[in-house]
Amino acid sequence: MLVSTIVLYFYVRNLLQGEIEEELRSTEARIETSINENGPMYQLPPVVEIEKVALLGTERLKDTLIFDPSQDELEEFRELTTYSDIKGKKYRITVRTLIVESEDILVAVVVSYLVIILLVFSFLFYFNKAWNQKLWHPFFENLEQMKRFSLTSDKPILFMDSEILEFSELNYEITALTDKVRSDYKNLKQYTEDVSHEMQTPLAIIQAKIDNIINGDHLNDAQFEHLTSIQKDIQRLTQINKRLTLLTKIENQQFSNIEKVDITHCVGSTIQNFNEISDKEIKYERDDVIWAEMDRYLAEVLCNNLLSNAIKYTTGNADIRVIASDKTLSIANHGIRALQHPENLYTRFYRESETIKSTGLGLAIVKRICDLYDFEVDYKYEKGMHTFSITFK
Template sequence: MSKKITLIKKTSKTFLLTGFVLAFLSSVALYFYTKYLLKNEVEEVLYSTEARVSDALKHQNIIYSLPPVTEVEIVKTLKNKLLKDTIIYDPSQDEMELFRELSTFKKINGANYKITVRNLVVESENFLFAIVLSNIIIFLLAFLFLFYFNTKRNLKLWKPFFMNLEQMKRFSLTSKKMLTLVESDVLEFSELKNEITLLTNKVKTDYENLKQFTENISHEIQTPLAIIQAKIDNLINEYDINDKQFSQVTSIQKDIQRLKQLNKKITILTKIDNNQFINIENVQLTVLINEKIKNFKEMQFTNILHSSKQELMVTMDSYLADILINNLISNAIKHGKKREEEILIYTTESTLTISNFGDTALVNPESLFLRFYRESKAAQSTGLGLAIVKKICDFYGFTLSYDYKEQKHVFSIHFK
């Protein structure tokens, strides 16, 4: 993924790049165009001088050669005119100079003449570079001024957008504070602000409705289940029932308990999805694990061993921490190879590992943390325990993993 940069830097980078390219291209174009004009001007002077020399020869005026500027000599044959650059020693400057040279051959008053006129080019080149350099300096100064003005203008122009963006970053469904966005005189920013306001209000309304629905449905399910449970208890206590009827009633009671657990777990998942667990505190997981092990041992699960290298402390909701540990231990107990086989829990400063024996590896380990997925068809399993563990880990950014090695199912959580 490419590195992200801010909008102002992005536009400024484009502006700078475009400006430098235009400055370079305009300077090159100006250089060659000015050079072309100066060259034409020099050649025009040469032709003008040659014409005056020819006219003087026609009128038999005395023409003296003035090397290296003008040279007139009589030749035997006439040739084509020649226009070229040449380097000649200039006695007046005592150095080699670049000249533009025009040589023409004409027959005047019965004599063949070679007329050579030259013009100094060096001064023209200096003049050319002076023009280009001045253009570059003026262009850069103007460009820097425009860049500074454009950046300041863009910062002011985009200020409402950035302020609203910061407001959106702090937006929370669980917060009662209203979202206050900044108005802008830019039509698009104003429309964006209105759409964001409508969207966030709709999202908060839907969230509150869903939250209320979850709470209502949970309460409505618990009430009839409690009534059914009470009626069954009355049935058992007030009437004589045979063994078959007692077995059926007991089965109904188990199903009611399972429905209660299912309703409770679905409610927990929904609350996590809705970000309703906002109480954050430091939880001593090492102490919590020991308390859970003590409770399970009171229920005759004496095969749970805990080894701690360092104290494990995690910042999270204490209620979710209790559910996390309880579900992991319950899962290990339910799916252990034998009741007498040891369930091992190992904690460090930042990790928790729990393992239980198993005959074979899971058939579909990639589906292990999906809701309602059950590797075995055990009646007591709702298929939500590990899904809740996964949801809690994702909620706090913990890393949950599963592995099967040495005939053990191993679940690990890395808290940092």
């Protein structure tokens, strides 16, 4: 566009200059004809001037500036001066005409091109926008369908047909992929549930048999200690099985029964239950009632795991402090030193110390529950106290 603007400018200027020279010669020819026919020598200075001269000169064609009283400024004229011998008399004929200034030509060309560019751009913009919207509409509709895809739902993905071959192939491959993923998920889920269910019965039977042996009369001290150790391992295995199953269900978002739960009441009930089986004193300060939109069973699990963790890891006979205030639940227990690797607190099977036997899954479950409902969980160690805080949004 830039190069064509320059070319057009010079082309239009030369074209106008040629037309002006043609007009000047045409006027000069009419004047000679009029003089030859004994017509009046019409003059209109500075446009037309006719003078008798003694000698003939050479023709001149040039540009000149002449004052224009109507515009009160100098204007550029094209001037043609010729000499003619008519009926034995010599004449100098000068004709002038106003020409279009180069600046005016340039402005006209630039403005014209700007208008054309604007029109072309507007047309192409709206045309391409409309065309692209039509072209990409099936893609974005199918993208929304993919965003709503859920492994737990049996509802198939209904893709919009498209005339674009690539989109059609993409729809086919995504449909095959989602069907395969959903099938694999169902098989894995069924396998997990079957294993968890089938393990419960043998473990319960083993536990019952060991109880019967322990309660018998023919055990020595060594046998009693071995059986007691086996019994604890079986109980721990049962806990691990239950908690891993719970974690799997949480991560698969199988808890869809959302209701308004009074967290402060849930904490109070949990504390009452622990007071019956634990010698640790739990001090509960409730400044506000905390409500949360979540599954009630998971709320109980959340409170139980936090309090169980505090009771398990508190040192000495120090009190456990539970504070409910301003949508935040804080549970603090006494500790000799800060954790060496607090970043691993919510990792499965992580234990800071092997002296306390635990599954290592309690805080991992707490973290998954908070992530599920977008709660904020925080840990800090200050003034000899381990404090876990959960902010319920």
